[in-house]
Amino acid sequence: MVLTLFLNIIPKSVFKGGFFMFTRMDKGTKEDWEHIGAEHLPHIVDMPNRVIGMLEQLEGFTGGFAVNQLHHCLQTATMARNANASDEMVLISLIHDIGKVISVIGHGEICAEIIKPYVSEDAYHIIRTHQDFQGEHYYHYMDKPTDLRKQYEDEPWYAKATEFTDDWDQQAFDPEFEVDSLESFKPLIEQFFGAPQQA
Numbered sequence: 135m136v137l138t139l140f141l142n143i144i145p146k147s148v149f150k151g152g153f154f155m156f157t158r159m160d161k162g163t164k165e166d167w168e169h170i171g172a173e174h175l176p177h178i179v180d181m182p183n184r185v186i187g188m189l190e191q192l193e194g195f196t197g198g199f200a201v202n203q204l205h206h207c208l209q210t211a212t213m214a215r216n217a218n219a220s221d222e223m224v225l226i227s228l229i230h231d232i233g234k235v236i237s238v239i240g241h242g243e244i245c246a247e248i249i250k251p252y253v254s255e256d257a258y259h260i261i262r263t264h265q266d267f268q269g270e271h272y273y274h275y276m277d278k279p280t281d282l283r284k285q286y287e288d289e290p291w292y293a294k295a296t297e298f299t300d301d302w303d304q305q306a307f308d309p310e311f312e313v314d315s316l317e318s319f320k321p322l323i324e325q326f327f328g329a330p331q332q333a
C-alpha cells in the first residue's frame with residue numbers, strides 16, 4: 135500500500151545513456167532538459183553535413199530533365215556565383231531544390247522551412263515561393279496560371295526572386311555547362327548552416 139503510493143508520487147523514469155530519463159514530458163526536470171540539450175548539440179552542429187548529404191542524394195534523381203538534380207543545383211549556384219551574387223544568393227541557388235529529396239510536391243516550402251533559421255527573411259521567401267515564379271516559364275503547358283508571381287510584386291525580395299528564377303534557376307538544365315564542384319561550395323554551406331541565426 136505504502137509502496138504503491140510512493141511509486142505513484144515519484145516520476146517514472148528509465149535508465150538511458152547513463153541517465154535516468156522521464157517517460158513523459160510533463161514529468162521532466164530541468165536536469166533532464168539540460169541533458170537533452172547537450173545530447174542534441176552534435177546533431178545541430180552536424181547540419182552542414184546533412185545539407186551536403188541531401189545535395190548528394192539529388193544526383194540520383196533526374197526526373198526526366200536533361201541533367202540530374204545535383205547538376206541543376208550546381209549550375210544554378212555557379213551561374214549566381216558568376217554573376218557576383220551575394221553569398222546568401224549563391225547558397226540558396228545551390229540548395230533551393232533539396233526539398234525534392236523528400237517530395238517534389240511542395241519542395242519549395244519544404245526547403246524554405248529547413249533553411250529558415252539559417253538565412254534572412256528575404257531568402258526564406260524566395261525559396262518558399264520559387265515555384266510560383268518558375269511557373270511563368272512552363273505552367274501554360276499544364277493549364278495552370280503563369281502569373282502567380284504577380285501576387286508578390288510589392289515584396290522587398292521580388293527583384294531578387296525574379297533574378298534567381300529567370301537568370302539562373304530556369305536556365306540551369308544544360309549538361310554542357312561546366313559547373314563548379316560541390317566541394318567548392320562546402321565553405322559556404324559551413325558558413326550558413328554551422329549555426330542557426332535564430333534559435
Ligand SMILES: [Fe+2]
Nearest residue numbers: 206230231303
Ligand atoms: Fe530549380
